[in-house]
Amino acid sequence: MGEAEFLFLLTGLKWTVLLSLVGFAGGGICGLAVALMRSSGIAPLERGTAGYIALFQGTPLLMQLFVVYYGLALVGLKLDAWVAVAIGFTLHASAYLGEIWRGSIEAVPRGQTEAAKALSLHYVARMKDVILPQAIRISLPATIGFLVQLIKGTSLAAIVGFTELTRAGNIVSNQTFKPLLVFGVVGILYFLLCWPLSLYGAHLERRMAVAAR
Protein backbone atom coordinates (compact mmCIF):
# COMPACT_ATOMS: atom_id res chain seq x y z
CA MET A 1 0.00 0.00 0.00
CA GLY A 2 1.62 3.23 -1.16
CA GLU A 3 1.21 6.90 -0.41
CA ALA A 4 -1.55 7.37 -2.99
CA GLU A 5 -3.64 4.63 -1.39
CA PHE A 6 -3.09 6.07 2.05
CA LEU A 7 -4.14 9.52 0.86
CA PHE A 8 -7.23 7.92 -0.64
CA LEU A 9 -8.05 6.49 2.77
CA LEU A 10 -7.56 9.93 4.31
CA THR A 11 -10.05 11.35 1.80
CA GLY A 12 -12.44 8.66 2.99
CA LEU A 13 -11.74 9.72 6.58
CA LYS A 14 -12.60 13.31 5.65
CA TRP A 15 -16.02 12.17 4.38
CA THR A 16 -16.56 10.13 7.51
CA VAL A 17 -15.88 13.20 9.66
CA LEU A 18 -18.10 15.40 7.49
CA LEU A 19 -20.96 12.89 7.54
CA SER A 20 -20.63 12.62 11.32
CA LEU A 21 -20.71 16.39 11.69
CA VAL A 22 -23.76 16.70 9.46
CA GLY A 23 -25.55 13.94 11.36
CA PHE A 24 -24.61 15.42 14.69
CA ALA A 25 -25.55 18.98 13.76
CA GLY A 26 -28.88 17.98 12.21
CA GLY A 27 -29.54 15.46 14.97
CA GLY A 28 -28.59 18.02 17.60
CA ILE A 29 -31.02 20.66 16.39
CA CYS A 30 -33.91 18.29 15.67
CA GLY A 31 -33.08 16.18 18.73
CA LEU A 32 -33.46 19.24 20.94
CA ALA A 33 -36.86 19.88 19.41
CA VAL A 34 -37.80 16.22 19.98
CA ALA A 35 -36.59 16.36 23.61
CA LEU A 36 -38.55 19.55 24.31
CA MET A 37 -41.73 18.13 22.76
CA ARG A 38 -41.25 14.83 24.52
CA SER A 39 -41.11 16.59 27.92
CA SER A 40 -43.60 19.36 27.15
CA GLY A 41 -46.53 18.03 29.17
CA ILE A 42 -48.70 18.39 26.02
CA ALA A 43 -50.12 14.91 25.45
CA PRO A 44 -50.29 14.81 21.60
CA LEU A 45 -46.73 16.13 21.28
CA GLU A 46 -45.44 13.66 23.85
CA ARG A 47 -47.19 10.73 22.18
CA GLY A 48 -46.10 11.78 18.70
CA THR A 49 -42.44 12.11 19.63
CA ALA A 50 -42.57 8.88 21.66
CA GLY A 51 -43.74 7.09 18.50
CA TYR A 52 -41.03 8.74 16.42
CA ILE A 53 -38.33 7.70 18.88
CA ALA A 54 -39.64 4.13 19.05
CA LEU A 55 -39.71 3.88 15.26
CA PHE A 56 -36.16 5.12 14.69
CA GLN A 57 -34.64 3.30 17.63
CA GLY A 58 -36.42 0.10 16.63
CA THR A 59 -35.24 -0.12 13.02
CA PRO A 60 -31.70 -0.40 11.58
CA LEU A 61 -29.95 2.72 10.38
CA LEU A 62 -29.16 0.94 7.10
CA MET A 63 -32.86 0.50 6.45
CA GLN A 64 -33.56 4.13 7.32
CA LEU A 65 -30.97 5.32 4.80
CA PHE A 66 -32.37 2.93 2.22
CA VAL A 67 -35.90 4.23 2.67
CA VAL A 68 -34.85 7.87 2.45
CA TYR A 69 -32.68 7.38 -0.64
CA TYR A 70 -34.34 4.64 -2.67
CA GLY A 71 -37.81 4.67 -1.13
CA LEU A 72 -38.38 8.36 -1.79
CA ALA A 73 -36.96 7.95 -5.28
CA LEU A 74 -39.63 5.29 -5.95
CA VAL A 75 -42.40 7.78 -5.20
CA GLY A 76 -40.75 10.28 -7.54
CA LEU A 77 -38.63 12.25 -5.07
CA LYS A 78 -35.09 11.85 -6.32
CA LEU A 79 -32.74 13.24 -3.72
CA ASP A 80 -29.11 14.13 -4.05
CA ALA A 81 -27.00 11.61 -2.11
CA TRP A 82 -25.80 14.29 0.29
CA VAL A 83 -29.33 15.47 0.99
CA ALA A 84 -30.56 11.90 1.44
CA VAL A 85 -27.77 11.05 3.84
CA ALA A 86 -28.16 14.29 5.77
CA ILE A 87 -31.88 13.61 6.17
CA GLY A 88 -31.31 9.97 7.08
CA PHE A 89 -28.69 10.69 9.74
CA THR A 90 -30.65 13.64 11.09
CA LEU A 91 -33.77 11.53 11.53
CA HIS A 92 -31.75 8.76 13.15
CA ALA A 93 -29.66 10.98 15.43
CA SER A 94 -32.56 13.18 16.50
CA ALA A 95 -34.44 10.12 17.77
CA TYR A 96 -31.50 8.99 19.91
CA LEU A 97 -30.40 12.44 21.06
CA GLY A 98 -34.03 13.41 21.70
CA GLU A 99 -34.42 10.45 24.04
CA ILE A 100 -31.08 11.07 25.78
CA TRP A 101 -31.87 14.73 26.30
CA ARG A 102 -35.45 14.09 27.42
CA GLY A 103 -34.03 11.94 30.19
CA SER A 104 -31.58 14.68 31.15
CA ILE A 105 -34.25 17.37 31.17
CA GLU A 106 -36.34 15.20 33.48
CA ALA A 107 -33.30 14.55 35.68
CA VAL A 108 -33.03 18.25 36.56
CA PRO A 109 -34.73 18.58 39.97
CA ARG A 110 -38.32 19.83 39.84
CA GLY A 111 -37.49 22.60 42.30
CA GLN A 112 -35.51 24.30 39.54
CA THR A 113 -38.58 24.64 37.33
CA GLU A 114 -40.66 25.74 40.30
CA ALA A 115 -38.16 28.41 41.32
CA ALA A 116 -38.00 29.65 37.73
CA LYS A 117 -41.79 29.77 37.49
CA ALA A 118 -42.07 31.54 40.84
CA LEU A 119 -39.68 34.18 39.44
CA SER A 120 -42.11 34.53 36.51
CA LEU A 121 -39.59 33.30 33.97
CA HIS A 122 -41.48 32.27 30.86
CA TYR A 123 -40.93 28.97 29.05
CA VAL A 124 -38.07 30.05 26.78
CA ALA A 125 -36.02 31.65 29.56
CA ARG A 126 -36.82 28.76 31.88
CA MET A 127 -35.46 26.27 29.39
CA LYS A 128 -32.60 28.28 27.93
CA ASP A 129 -31.22 29.77 31.15
CA VAL A 130 -32.19 27.30 33.85
CA ILE A 131 -33.06 23.78 32.69
CA LEU A 132 -31.04 23.11 29.54
CA PRO A 133 -27.62 24.20 30.88
CA GLN A 134 -28.06 21.71 33.70
CA ALA A 135 -29.58 19.02 31.46
CA ILE A 136 -26.77 19.29 28.91
CA ARG A 137 -24.18 18.80 31.61
CA ILE A 138 -26.03 15.71 32.84
CA SER A 139 -26.33 14.35 29.30
CA LEU A 140 -22.73 14.85 28.16
CA PRO A 141 -21.40 11.31 28.73
CA ALA A 142 -24.37 9.71 26.96
CA THR A 143 -24.27 12.30 24.18
CA ILE A 144 -20.60 11.60 23.51
CA GLY A 145 -21.29 7.88 23.61
CA PHE A 146 -23.90 8.36 20.92
CA LEU A 147 -21.56 10.51 18.83
CA VAL A 148 -19.06 7.62 18.80
CA GLN A 149 -21.83 5.27 17.61
CA LEU A 150 -22.78 7.78 14.95
CA ILE A 151 -19.20 8.05 13.63
CA LYS A 152 -19.07 4.29 13.20
CA GLY A 153 -22.58 4.31 11.72
CA THR A 154 -21.52 6.63 8.90
CA SER A 155 -19.92 3.61 7.17
CA LEU A 156 -23.47 2.74 6.13
CA ALA A 157 -23.57 5.80 3.88
CA ALA A 158 -21.58 3.68 1.43
CA ILE A 159 -24.84 2.11 0.25
CA VAL A 160 -25.99 5.37 -1.30
CA GLY A 161 -22.65 5.87 -2.99
CA PHE A 162 -20.48 7.68 -0.46
CA THR A 163 -16.81 6.78 -0.48
CA GLU A 164 -16.29 7.31 3.22
CA LEU A 165 -13.59 5.54 5.20
CA THR A 166 -14.91 1.97 5.15
CA ARG A 167 -15.81 2.11 1.46
CA ALA A 168 -12.42 3.66 0.66
CA GLY A 169 -10.78 0.80 2.54
CA ASN A 170 -12.79 -1.67 0.52
CA ILE A 171 -11.64 -0.09 -2.76
CA VAL A 172 -7.98 0.05 -1.76
CA SER A 173 -8.08 -3.51 -0.48
CA ASN A 174 -9.52 -4.71 -3.79
CA GLN A 175 -6.72 -2.93 -5.67
CA THR A 176 -3.81 -4.00 -3.47
CA PHE A 177 -5.02 -7.46 -2.38
CA LYS A 178 -3.83 -6.63 1.15
CA PRO A 179 -7.09 -6.59 3.09
CA LEU A 180 -5.46 -7.23 6.47
CA LEU A 181 -3.09 -4.28 6.13
CA VAL A 182 -5.67 -1.95 4.63
CA PHE A 183 -8.42 -2.68 7.13
CA GLY A 184 -5.85 -2.54 9.90
CA VAL A 185 -5.11 1.05 8.87
CA VAL A 186 -8.82 1.79 8.49
CA GLY A 187 -9.43 0.43 11.98
CA ILE A 188 -6.64 2.57 13.43
CA LEU A 189 -8.11 5.68 11.79
CA TYR A 190 -11.56 4.99 13.28
CA PHE A 191 -9.93 4.28 16.60
CA LEU A 192 -8.00 7.57 16.56
CA LEU A 193 -11.26 9.38 15.89
CA CYS A 194 -13.41 7.63 18.49
CA TRP A 195 -11.01 6.82 21.31
CA PRO A 196 -10.32 10.40 22.45
CA LEU A 197 -14.06 11.03 22.47
CA SER A 198 -14.70 7.91 24.55
CA LEU A 199 -11.94 8.91 26.95
CA TYR A 200 -13.40 12.38 27.27
CA GLY A 201 -16.86 10.92 27.93
CA ALA A 202 -15.52 8.60 30.60
CA HIS A 203 -13.62 11.48 32.15
CA LEU A 204 -16.77 13.61 32.33
CA GLU A 205 -18.70 10.73 33.80
CA ARG A 206 -16.13 10.24 36.56
CA ARG A 207 -16.07 13.94 37.30
CA MET A 208 -19.85 14.04 37.58
CA ALA A 209 -19.88 11.00 39.84
CA VAL A 210 -17.46 12.82 42.13
CA ALA A 211 -19.50 16.02 42.02
CA ALA A 212 -22.67 14.10 42.88
CA ARG A 213 -21.22 12.77 46.11
Added chain:
Amino acid sequence: MSDAAATGAAPADAMIVMSHVEKWYGDFQALTDINLAVRKGEKIVLCGPSGSGKSTLIRCINRLEDYQKGEIRVGGTRLGDDARTIDAVRREVGMVFQHFNLFPHMSVLRNCMLAPMRSLGASRAEAEATARALLERVRIHEQAEKYPAQLSGGQQQRVAIARALCMKPKVMLFDEPTSALDPEMVKEVLDTMIGLAEEGMTMICVTHEMGFARQVADRVIFMAGGAIVEEAPPQDFFSNPRHERTRKFLGEILHQP
Protein backbone atom coordinates in the same frame (compact mmCIF):
# COMPACT_ATOMS: atom_id res chain seq x y z
CA MET B 1 -62.56 31.93 60.09
CA SER B 2 -63.20 35.67 59.83
CA ASP B 3 -66.70 36.77 58.89
CA ALA B 4 -65.43 39.06 56.18
CA ALA B 5 -63.73 36.21 54.35
CA ALA B 6 -66.71 33.89 54.79
CA THR B 7 -69.11 36.33 53.20
CA GLY B 8 -66.69 37.11 50.40
CA ALA B 9 -66.44 40.80 51.39
CA ALA B 10 -62.70 41.31 51.49
CA PRO B 11 -61.22 44.37 53.16
CA ALA B 12 -60.49 47.20 50.77
CA ASP B 13 -56.72 46.93 51.21
CA ALA B 14 -56.64 43.17 50.68
CA MET B 15 -53.50 41.95 48.93
CA ILE B 16 -54.51 38.33 48.66
CA VAL B 17 -58.05 37.04 48.74
CA MET B 18 -58.84 33.35 48.57
CA SER B 19 -62.53 32.56 48.53
CA HIS B 20 -63.98 29.07 48.71
CA VAL B 21 -60.87 27.56 47.16
CA GLU B 22 -60.94 23.79 46.71
CA LYS B 23 -58.23 21.62 45.29
CA TRP B 24 -58.02 17.95 44.47
CA TYR B 25 -55.14 15.70 43.50
CA GLY B 26 -57.16 13.13 41.58
CA ASP B 27 -59.68 11.85 44.11
CA PHE B 28 -57.83 13.27 47.08
CA GLN B 29 -59.07 16.63 48.32
CA ALA B 30 -56.02 18.64 49.39
CA LEU B 31 -57.80 21.95 50.12
CA THR B 32 -61.35 22.34 51.39
CA ASP B 33 -63.22 25.66 51.28
CA ILE B 34 -60.23 27.91 51.93
CA ASN B 35 -61.20 31.49 52.75
CA LEU B 36 -58.43 33.86 53.54
CA ALA B 37 -57.90 37.58 53.10
CA VAL B 38 -54.46 39.03 53.68
CA ARG B 39 -54.22 42.80 53.97
CA LYS B 40 -51.35 44.84 52.67
CA GLY B 41 -48.44 44.65 55.10
CA GLU B 42 -49.97 41.79 57.07
CA LYS B 43 -47.82 38.88 58.23
CA ILE B 44 -49.43 35.48 58.39
CA VAL B 45 -47.88 32.37 59.86
CA LEU B 46 -49.34 29.14 58.60
CA CYS B 47 -48.84 25.99 60.62
CA GLY B 48 -50.28 22.52 60.91
CA PRO B 49 -49.31 18.88 60.83
CA SER B 50 -47.50 17.32 57.89
CA GLY B 51 -49.81 16.77 54.95
CA SER B 52 -52.37 19.33 56.14
CA GLY B 53 -52.10 21.32 52.91
CA LYS B 54 -49.92 24.28 53.93
CA SER B 55 -47.59 24.05 50.94
CA THR B 56 -50.50 23.39 48.62
CA LEU B 57 -52.26 26.52 49.87
CA ILE B 58 -49.37 28.91 49.32
CA ARG B 59 -48.40 27.25 46.04
CA CYS B 60 -51.90 27.98 44.73
CA ILE B 61 -51.29 31.69 45.32
CA ASN B 62 -48.53 31.87 42.68
CA ARG B 63 -50.11 29.14 40.64
CA LEU B 64 -47.43 26.50 41.08
CA GLU B 65 -50.55 24.41 41.73
CA ASP B 66 -53.90 24.87 40.07
CA TYR B 67 -57.19 24.70 41.94
CA GLN B 68 -60.57 23.44 40.84
CA LYS B 69 -63.06 25.66 42.65
CA GLY B 70 -63.26 29.11 44.15
CA GLU B 71 -61.28 32.21 43.37
CA ILE B 72 -57.90 33.70 44.20
CA ARG B 73 -57.15 37.38 43.75
CA VAL B 74 -53.71 38.84 44.16
CA GLY B 75 -53.48 42.64 44.28
CA GLY B 76 -56.78 42.88 42.43
CA THR B 77 -55.82 40.45 39.65
CA ARG B 78 -58.04 37.42 39.47
CA LEU B 79 -55.76 34.42 39.03
CA GLY B 80 -57.09 32.48 36.05
CA ASP B 81 -55.82 29.74 33.77
CA ASP B 82 -54.34 32.08 31.20
CA ALA B 83 -50.63 32.77 30.96
CA ARG B 84 -51.18 36.52 31.18
CA THR B 85 -52.73 36.65 34.67
CA ILE B 86 -50.46 33.90 35.96
CA ASP B 87 -47.48 35.90 34.78
CA ALA B 88 -48.82 39.12 36.27
CA VAL B 89 -49.36 37.45 39.63
CA ARG B 90 -45.95 35.77 39.67
CA ARG B 91 -44.25 39.11 39.09
CA GLU B 92 -45.91 40.44 42.27
CA VAL B 93 -45.34 37.38 44.43
CA GLY B 94 -41.93 36.16 45.57
CA MET B 95 -41.41 32.67 46.93
CA VAL B 96 -38.76 31.07 49.11
CA PHE B 97 -38.52 27.29 49.22
CA GLN B 98 -37.45 24.83 51.87
CA HIS B 99 -34.55 23.61 49.73
CA PHE B 100 -33.57 27.07 48.39
CA ASN B 101 -33.74 25.96 44.74
CA LEU B 102 -30.94 28.30 43.69
CA PHE B 103 -29.69 27.78 40.14
CA PRO B 104 -26.49 25.79 40.73
CA HIS B 105 -24.80 26.67 37.44
CA MET B 106 -24.90 30.43 38.03
CA SER B 107 -23.07 32.67 40.44
CA VAL B 108 -25.02 34.16 43.32
CA LEU B 109 -25.10 37.47 41.46
CA ARG B 110 -26.42 35.87 38.25
CA ASN B 111 -29.07 34.03 40.26
CA CYS B 112 -30.32 37.42 41.40
CA MET B 113 -30.06 39.17 38.03
CA LEU B 114 -31.71 36.59 35.80
CA ALA B 115 -35.41 37.16 36.49
CA PRO B 116 -35.35 40.98 36.49
CA MET B 117 -33.56 40.90 33.12
CA ARG B 118 -35.77 38.23 31.58
CA SER B 119 -39.20 39.09 32.98
CA LEU B 120 -39.02 42.78 33.89
CA GLY B 121 -36.83 43.81 30.98
CA ALA B 122 -34.23 45.36 33.29
CA SER B 123 -30.87 46.21 31.74
CA ARG B 124 -27.81 44.32 32.91
CA ALA B 125 -26.57 47.37 34.84
CA GLU B 126 -29.92 47.93 36.57
CA ALA B 127 -30.25 44.26 37.43
CA GLU B 128 -26.75 44.14 38.82
CA ALA B 129 -27.24 47.27 40.93
CA THR B 130 -30.47 45.89 42.40
CA ALA B 131 -28.91 42.48 42.99
CA ARG B 132 -25.86 43.92 44.76
CA ALA B 133 -28.00 46.18 46.94
CA LEU B 134 -30.24 43.29 48.00
CA LEU B 135 -27.33 40.92 48.56
CA GLU B 136 -25.85 43.57 50.80
CA ARG B 137 -29.12 43.80 52.64
CA VAL B 138 -29.13 40.07 53.39
CA ARG B 139 -25.45 40.56 54.34
CA ILE B 140 -24.01 38.28 51.69
CA HIS B 141 -22.55 40.71 49.15
CA GLU B 142 -18.98 39.48 49.65
CA GLN B 143 -20.12 36.14 48.21
CA ALA B 144 -21.72 37.58 45.06
CA GLU B 145 -19.29 35.90 42.66
CA LYS B 146 -19.46 32.48 44.32
CA TYR B 147 -21.61 29.55 43.25
CA PRO B 148 -24.45 28.30 45.47
CA ALA B 149 -22.67 25.06 46.33
CA GLN B 150 -19.84 27.07 47.90
CA LEU B 151 -22.18 28.61 50.47
CA SER B 152 -23.65 27.27 53.70
CA GLY B 153 -27.35 26.44 53.87
CA GLY B 154 -28.15 29.62 55.77
CA GLN B 155 -26.26 31.71 53.24
CA GLN B 156 -28.00 29.97 50.35
CA GLN B 157 -31.39 30.66 51.85
CA ARG B 158 -30.52 34.34 52.30
CA VAL B 159 -29.48 34.46 48.64
CA ALA B 160 -32.82 32.87 47.75
CA ILE B 161 -34.59 35.63 49.69
CA ALA B 162 -32.52 38.30 47.93
CA ARG B 163 -33.22 36.67 44.55
CA ALA B 164 -36.97 36.83 45.18
CA LEU B 165 -36.73 40.44 46.40
CA CYS B 166 -34.93 41.48 43.20
CA MET B 167 -38.30 41.20 41.45
CA LYS B 168 -39.65 43.90 43.83
CA PRO B 169 -42.57 41.71 44.87
CA LYS B 170 -45.53 43.00 46.84
CA VAL B 171 -45.98 39.69 48.65
CA MET B 172 -43.50 37.09 49.88
CA LEU B 173 -44.38 33.44 50.41
CA PHE B 174 -42.11 31.27 52.55
CA ASP B 175 -42.49 27.49 52.58
CA GLU B 176 -40.64 26.17 55.64
CA PRO B 177 -37.58 28.31 54.88
CA THR B 178 -35.62 27.09 57.90
CA SER B 179 -36.56 23.45 58.19
CA ALA B 180 -33.74 22.18 55.94
CA LEU B 181 -31.13 24.16 57.86
CA ASP B 182 -28.72 23.15 60.57
CA PRO B 183 -29.90 24.66 63.88
CA GLU B 184 -27.09 27.21 64.06
CA MET B 185 -28.16 28.72 60.74
CA VAL B 186 -31.84 29.11 61.50
CA LYS B 187 -31.40 32.43 63.27
CA GLU B 188 -29.65 34.26 60.42
CA VAL B 189 -32.51 33.39 58.09
CA LEU B 190 -35.21 34.27 60.61
CA ASP B 191 -33.47 37.58 61.31
CA THR B 192 -33.56 38.37 57.60
CA MET B 193 -37.26 37.57 57.53
CA ILE B 194 -37.90 39.70 60.61
CA GLY B 195 -36.11 42.60 58.94
CA LEU B 196 -38.33 42.19 55.91
CA ALA B 197 -41.43 42.09 58.10
CA GLU B 198 -40.39 45.28 59.89
CA GLU B 199 -40.14 47.05 56.57
CA GLY B 200 -43.78 46.31 55.94
CA MET B 201 -43.65 43.41 53.46
CA THR B 202 -46.83 41.38 53.13
CA MET B 203 -45.81 37.85 54.09
CA ILE B 204 -47.25 34.37 54.37
CA CYS B 205 -44.86 32.03 56.13
CA VAL B 206 -45.30 28.32 56.53
CA THR B 207 -43.13 27.62 59.54
CA HIS B 208 -43.04 25.85 62.84
CA GLU B 209 -40.76 28.48 64.37
CA MET B 210 -43.18 29.60 67.02
CA GLY B 211 -40.80 32.25 68.39
CA PHE B 212 -40.90 33.87 64.96
CA ALA B 213 -44.69 33.62 64.91
CA ARG B 214 -44.95 35.31 68.31
CA GLN B 215 -42.62 38.10 67.33
CA VAL B 216 -43.78 38.85 63.80
CA ALA B 217 -47.18 37.40 62.95
CA ASP B 218 -50.36 39.44 62.89
CA ARG B 219 -52.30 36.21 62.64
CA VAL B 220 -51.45 32.56 63.04
CA ILE B 221 -53.46 30.14 60.97
CA PHE B 222 -53.72 26.49 61.86
CA MET B 223 -54.56 23.99 59.13
CA ALA B 224 -55.51 20.35 59.39
CA GLY B 225 -56.80 17.94 56.77
CA GLY B 226 -56.77 20.56 54.02
CA ALA B 227 -58.94 23.07 55.88
CA ILE B 228 -58.31 26.15 58.00
CA VAL B 229 -59.22 25.07 61.53
CA GLU B 230 -58.37 28.14 63.52
CA GLU B 231 -56.90 31.58 63.09
CA ALA B 232 -56.03 34.13 65.75
CA PRO B 233 -53.44 36.73 66.73
CA PRO B 234 -50.40 34.95 68.14
CA GLN B 235 -51.03 35.75 71.81
CA ASP B 236 -54.54 34.27 71.63
CA PHE B 237 -53.43 31.43 69.43
CA PHE B 238 -50.74 30.22 71.81
CA SER B 239 -52.37 31.00 75.16
CA ASN B 240 -55.93 30.19 74.34
CA PRO B 241 -56.35 27.83 71.39
CA ARG B 242 -60.03 27.05 70.86
CA HIS B 243 -59.91 23.75 68.99
CA GLU B 244 -58.81 20.42 70.34
CA ARG B 245 -56.67 19.73 67.26
CA THR B 246 -54.83 23.01 67.70
CA ARG B 247 -54.11 22.23 71.35
CA LYS B 248 -52.84 18.80 70.44
CA PHE B 249 -50.63 20.23 67.68
CA LEU B 250 -49.22 22.96 69.92
CA GLY B 251 -48.57 20.41 72.63
CA GLU B 252 -46.54 18.37 70.16
CA ILE B 253 -44.42 21.10 68.65
CA LEU B 254 -43.84 23.18 71.78
CA HIS B 255 -42.55 20.21 73.72
CA GLN B 256 -39.91 19.35 71.23
CA PRO B 257 -36.37 19.70 72.59
